[in-house]
Amino acid sequence: xxNKIRSAEILCVGTELLLGDIVNTNAAFxxxxxxxxxxxxxxxxxxxxxxxxxxxxxxxxxxxxDMVITSGGLGPTYDDxxxxxxxxxxxxQMELDAHSLCRIEEYFKKTGRVMTENNRKQAMMPKGAxxxxxxxxxxxxxALCGGEGNTKTVIMLPGPPNEIIPIFNxxxxxxxxxxxxxxxxxxNVHIFGMGESAVExxxxxxxxxxxxxxxxxxxxxxxxxxxxxxxxADGDEARKMCDSVIExxxxxxxxxxxxxxxxxxLERAALExxxxxxxxxxxxxxxxxxxxxxxxxxxxxxxEVFLGGxxxxxxxxxxxxxxxxxxxxxxxxxxxxxxxxxxxxGVREALGADxxxxxxxxxxxxxxxxxxxxxxxxxxxxxxxxEQVRKLSLSPKKSREYIRSVSASNAFDMVLKSGL
Amino acid sequence: xxNKIRSAEILCVGTELLLGDIVNTNAAFxxxxxxxxxxxxxxxxxxxxxxxxxxxxxxxxxxxxDMVITSGGLGPTYDDxxxxxxxxxxxxQMELDAHSLCRIEEYFKKTGRVMTENNRKQAMMPKGAxxxxxxxxxxxxxALCGGEGNTKTVIMLPGPPNEIIPIFNxxxxxxxxxxxxxxxxxxNVHIFGMGESAVExxxxxxxxxxxxxxxxxxxxxxxxxxxxxxxxADGDEARKMCDSVIExxxxxxxxxxxxxxxxxxLERAALExxxxxxxxxxxxxxxxxxxxxxxxxxxxxxxEVFLGGxxxxxxxxxxxxxxxxxxxxxxxxxxxxxxxxxxxxGVREALGADxxxxxxxxxxxxxxxxxxxxxxxxxxxxxxxxEQVRKLSLSPKKSREYIRSVSASNAFDMVLKSGL
Numbered sequence: 001x002x003n004k005i006r007s008a009e010i011l012c013v014g015t016e017l018l019l020g021d022i023v024n025t026n027a028a029f030x031x032x033x034x035x036x037x038x039x040x041x042x043x044x045x046x047x048x049x050x051x052x053x054x055x056x057x058x059x060x061x062x063x064x065x066d067m068v069i070t071s072g073g074l075g076p077t078y079d080d081x082x083x084x085x086x087x088x089x090x091x092x093q094m095e096l097d098a099h100s101l102c103r104i105e106e107y108f109k110k111t112g113r114v115m116t117e118n119n120r121k122q123a124m125m126p127k128g129a130x131x132x133x134x135x136x137x138x139x140x141x142x143a144l145c146g147g148e149g150n151t152k153t154v155i156m157l158p159g160p161p162n163e164i165i166p167i168f169n170x171x172x173x174x175x176x177x178x179x180x181x182x183x184x185x186x187x188n189v190h191i192f193g194m195g196e197s198a199v200e201x202x203x204x205x206x207x208x209x210x211x212x213x214x215x216x217x218x219x220x221x222x223x224x225x226x227x228x229x230x231x232x233a234d235g236d237e238a239r240k241m242c243d244s245v246i247e248x249x250x251x252x253x254x255x256x257x258x259x260x261x262x263x264x265x266l267e268r269a270a271l272e273x274x275x276x277x278x279x280x281x282x283x284x285x286x287x288x289x290x291x292x293x294x295x296x297x298x299x300x301x302x303x304e305v306f307l308g309g310x311x312x313x314x315x316x317x318x319x320x321x322x323x324x325x326x327x328x329x330x331x332x333x334x335x336x337x338x339x340x341x342x343x344x345x346g347v348r349e350a351l352g353a354d355x356x357x358x359x360x361x362x363x364x365x366x367x368x369x370x371x372x373x374x375x376x377x378x379x380x381x382x383x384x385x386x387e388q389v390r391k392l393s394l395s396p397k398k399s400r401e402y403i404r405s406v407s408a409s410n411a412f413d414m415v416l417k418s419g420l
Numbered sequence: 421x422x423n424k425i426r427s428a429e430i431l432c433v434g435t436e437l438l439l440g441d442i443v444n445t446n447a448a449f450x451x452x453x454x455x456x457x458x459x460x461x462x463x464x465x466x467x468x469x470x471x472x473x474x475x476x477x478x479x480x481x482x483x484x485x486d487m488v489i490t491s492g493g494l495g496p497t498y499d500d501x502x503x504x505x506x507x508x509x510x511x512x513q514m515e516l517d518a519h520s521l522c523r524i525e526e527y528f529k530k531t532g533r534v535m536t537e538n539n540r541k542q543a544m545m546p547k548g549a550x551x552x553x554x555x556x557x558x559x560x561x562x563a564l565c566g567g568e569g570n571t572k573t574v575i576m577l578p579g580p581p582n583e584i585i586p587i588f589n590x591x592x593x594x595x596x597x598x599x600x601x602x603x604x605x606x607x608n609v610h611i612f613g614m615g616e617s618a619v620e621x622x623x624x625x626x627x628x629x630x631x632x633x634x635x636x637x638x639x640x641x642x643x644x645x646x647x648x649x650x651x652x653a654d655g656d657e658a659r660k661m662c663d664s665v666i667e668x669x670x671x672x673x674x675x676x677x678x679x680x681x682x683x684x685x686l687e688r689a690a691l692e693x694x695x696x697x698x699x700x701x702x703x704x705x706x707x708x709x710x711x712x713x714x715x716x717x718x719x720x721x722x723x724e725v726f727l728g729g730x731x732x733x734x735x736x737x738x739x740x741x742x743x744x745x746x747x748x749x750x751x752x753x754x755x756x757x758x759x760x761x762x763x764x765x766g767v768r769e770a771l772g773a774d775x776x777x778x779x780x781x782x783x784x785x786x787x788x789x790x791x792x793x794x795x796x797x798x799x800x801x802x803x804x805x806x807e808q809v810r811k812l813s814l815s816p817k818k819s820r821e822y823i824r825s826v827s828a829s830n831a832f833d834m835v836l837k838s839g840l
Contacts, residue, residue: 016638018461019606020451021647024444027466031440041438042473044466046447053462060480077620077637078628111815116621136817160639162822186439197496201536208498217497218436219580227441282737289717290710293731297709300785300820308737310730311713317702317728317771321741351737365720395531397556400720402582 004181005153007040009061013073013082014159015048025161026071033168037176038184038231039067049079058089062152072159074139076118083142086154087126090146097125100133100140107138132171137163143175153179182231185238187262189226189246190269192413194257199224202253206245213245222406223266259416267295270412274305277420279354283309283411284322284347286334286360287377291408307351312343322346335360335372340380341387348382355418356382357411361392363403368396375403379410381418390414424601425573427460429481433493433502434579435468445581446491453588457596458604458651459487469499478509482572492579494559496538503562506574507546510566517545520553520560527558552591557583563595573599602651605658607682609646609666610689612833614677619644622673626665633665642826643686679836687715690832694725697840699774703729703831704742704767706754706780707797711828727771732763742766755780755792760800761807768802775838776802777831781812783823788816795823799830801838810834 010027017024027044034041042065047053054073061068073082087094101123108115122139125131132141139158146152155172157164191199196219200207203226207215213230226249230241250258263269274281283292293309296302310321315334318324324342332338340358348356361377368374375394380387390410394403430447437444447464454461462485467473474493481488493502507514521543528535542559545551552561559578566572575592577584611619616639620627623646627635633650646669650661670678683689694701703712713729716722730741735754738744744762752758760778768776781797788794795814800807810830814823 012464014638015636016647017448017464018451019455019636019647020448020453021638021645022640023448024464028437028440028443031438033440035439042467043477044432044437044444044464046464047462057463076617113615113618116617118620119617136815162641162819165819166817195533197536197539198533200497200538204538216435216439218434218441220442221582225441227436227439285710285713287717289722289726290705290713290729290731293705293710294714297707297731297733298821298824302709303733306709307734308730308732308741309710310728310741311710311717312728313717313723314727314771320770320772321728321730350740351734352740395556397586399582399585401718404718 003151003179005039005066005176005179006181007042007065008034008067008069009043009045009065010041011057011061011068011070012044012046013049013054013070014046017046018048026159026164029161029165030069030071030168033173035184035186037180038182039176039180049073049081051081051085054081054085055089058085058154062089062147062154066151067153067155069155069157071157071164074122074141074156074158076116076122076138080121082156083124083126086144086156090126090144092126092128092144092146094124095127097123097131100125100131103133103140104138130175132167132175134158134163134167136166139163141167141171182233183235183238184229184231185235185242186227186229187242187246189228189249189258190260190263190266191224191226191254191257192222192259192266192409194224194254195219196224199226199254203249206248210245213241215245221402222409259413265295266409266412266416268299270415271296271299271302271305273416274355279305279420280307281305281415282307282347282351282353282356284343284356284358285309285311286313286318286343287363288359288404288408289313291404292357292359292411295408307353310347310350318343322350333372335362335376335378337378337389337391340378340389341382344380344382344387354383355415355420357414358382359407359411361403361407363400363407364396365400377403377407379407379414381411381414383418383420388414423571423599425459425486425596425599426601427462427485428454428487428489429463429465429485430461431477431481431488431490432464432466433469433474433490434466437466438468446579446584449581449585450489450491450588453593455604455606457600458602459596459600469493469501471501471505474501474505475509478505478574482509482567482574486571487573487575489575489577491577491584494542494561494576494578496536496542496558502576503544503546506564506576510546510564512546512548512564512566514544515547517543517551520545520551523553523560524558550595552587552595554578554583554587556586559583561587561591602653603655603658604649604651605655605662606647606649607662607666609648609669609678610680610683610686611644611646611674611677612642612679612686612829614644614674615639616644619646619674623669626668630665633661635665641822642829679833685715686829686832686836688719690835691716691719691722691725693836694775699725699840700727701725701835702727702767702771702773702776704763704776704778705729705731706733706738706763707783708779708824708828709733711824712777712779712831715828727773730767730770738763742770753792755782755796755798757798757809757811760798760809761802764800764802764807774803775835775840777834779827779831781823781827783820783827784816785820797823797827799827799834801831801834803838803840808834
């Protein structure tokens with residue numbers, strides 16, 4: 001029996017998850033990372049800070065998978081019990097780890113906070129654990145092998161996303177890289193402007209018949225993504241297998257709606273499009289209320305392209321900041337093709353940008369009228385050659401969040417289709 | 421044996437969850453709703469579109485809980501198998517539901533899309549199911565009771581958040597309200613400016629000794645929330661029990677950091693603060709890049725208070741839109757107390773608002789210098805009586821997202837502490 005890890009389950013611990021107070025982003029993060037390593041994830045489980053149910057979930061997960069990754073329950077408080085539960089499962093004692101204690105003391109000195117007695121608990125470790133220093137918080141992460149023939153591995157990580165992400169990337173990935181079996185390569189085909197059923201109707205046969213690579217669709221607020229995943233002995237071969245399926249998909253009717261391969265998001269594709277052409281960008285937002293700016297500036301290095309934006313919620317703000325004419329607002333209304341065009345041109349000129357985009361619409365749940373129901377949105381783009389406006393009629397039953405998100409996505413799509 | 425539902429597990433189905441392509445927001449949403457109903461959630465599980473593992477997870481969940489709520493796997497494609505699996509578990513046949521088929525046909529007619537043959541599958545239902553019409557998509561939701569003495573209930577919901585949320589609120593809540601046992605009331609105490617360990621050090625005794633109500637802490641990007649939960653025969657009594665614990669907490673040192681009870685978010689508290697005083701609001705953002713505007717305008721009705729904002733990423737934009745002086749930028753830099761003050765005043769004047777806030781800083785991961793490392797952020801506020809600026813020195817090891825989020829939160833906190 002080798003010590004390769006082929007399968008894993010993810011076990012998240014925290015009553016706040018079961019109360020719905022926080023969303024389990026850790027499970028998604030860890031799954032992505034394990035997919036990159038070619039480790040198959042069978043299941044996610046979340047349990048509360050309840051020792052009995054934690055013990056049962058751990059036992060159940062270790063029965064089917066080679067590895068369990070836990071998040072949470074390493075904190076300083078009395079109900080943080082993950083380490084103790086895993087140690088008990090593998091029949092290990094807890095002992096004070098002097099190195100970890102020293103680091104925790106230093107951490108408190110450096111951040112100027114007072115170390116409380118309960119923080120010492122975070123330096124107690126099961127005997128035989130491999131410890132991963134935590135540079136981002138007080139709870140070290142750890143790996144413990146046990147079970148029959150030492151073939152089972154449990155990796156315990158802290159709960160806060162801003163700790164688990166860097167620890168995993170910096171410390172756990174290198175640990176796992178030596179213990180994986182085959183190489184799995186995934187590529188994402190990004191589609192905007194075509195629904196999931198329509199995509200499947202065109203390429204259903206390709207999807208159904210694909211075993212290696214597999215083709216899995218999923219949709220997300222107006223977008224469809226196809227994940228093409230191949231498993232092979234080495235990365236180059238797996239990549240080639242993916243590329244050949246992607247080529248087949250691109251040659252169908254779906255091809256014209258593909259805006260990128262592995263480009264993460266529409267905003268990243270739009271940013272890259274503008275960067276390659278040396279064009280600067282500005283945006284004027286009404287109903288999206290800063291979402292376009294926020295999505296652009298989430299990308300580190302956005303400042304190469306993004307000059308700034310105006311969120312003009314009030315009509316007064318549209319006139320003052322963007323020079324939208326009072327007459328336009330009076331004749332056509334704030335939600336109109338004309339206002340969208342003037343907003344896009346206005347922000348482009350105000351900021352001296354090459355490309356300006358604008359969004360004005362009714363995100364709901366209130367504010368709709370019979371002629372302009374909730375979901376009516378105008379998305380504009382302005383370049384030196386003039387303005388273009390796209391009208392969206394989204395379902396008034398969609399949420400405010402959905403309407404805002406799809407509207408912002410359309411602005412990025414218009415940049416990509418601008419012909420610049 | 422009554423037919424009350426006391427406990428539940430949530431079972432989410434979809435390979436995209438296990439690949440980490442989407443975050444499981446449905447589990448959090450359903451948990452919050454079940455907590456409101458006083459139904460205790462034992463566990464969340466997510467499995468792929470794999471019939472064997474779905475069957476095993478369903479069996480395991482129904483062993484311990486009265487009810488299982490599933491999300492996902494009701495779609496039109498060949499790998500959507502939730503209904504079929506539950507029907508098999510309870511020994512039921514599948515049959516065509518004419519009412520659902522008719523509604524699906526209508527849905528396609530109304531949205532102008534073409535109905536494909538595989539959409540018919542969404543009208544096949546297990547015999548004896550209670551069907552909840554889906555006004556937001558093509559897959560109806562359903563409830564099926566079965567097991568020994570018909571004491572187990574499975575509720576099957578579609579996967580997309582923009583379908584599951586309204587269906588649950590409009591159709592499933594009324595169904596469950598008649599089947600709950602006791603009333604549970606939860607109140608959230610919102611704290612900003614004090615860390616989790618520090619809070620627990622002050623009120624640890626209150627937390628540990630509380631059984632009913634319970635007091636559970638959780639932290640989220642610079643905030644700590646205490647969830648106080650009481651169970652009683654009626655709502656009034658449970659509310660009184662919560663209030664008495666909240667009063668005890670407010671009388672400790674923690675009290676001064678409490679910014680609200682059940683106010684959801686800092687931005688909502690700030691919006692409400694301004695609304696009650698009849699004050700209008702504008703914001704100027706550099707490193708937060710639209711996040712303040714986005715968070716404000718996520719709230720329906722924000723337009724009562726929020727006039728607009730400027731995202732001024734480039735120096736040129738700070739000067740053009742906000743009138744920040746070139747000399748200030750040259751002498752003190754874009755990330756400085758002086759620039760923050762001029763940005764806040766500038767946006768207040770540009771938009772004619774009563775209150776202007778500003779953020780300028782280094783969100784990283786690049787752009788730091790020895791004097792101004794990543795995490796250096798200035799947050800300003802301007803009112804008719806002048807400007808105030810708060811300097812943040814967040815850890816350079818924190819993520820860009822964290823630094824942006826905490827910076828925006830500080831801007832809202834400054835509004836609440838403005839003394840207006």
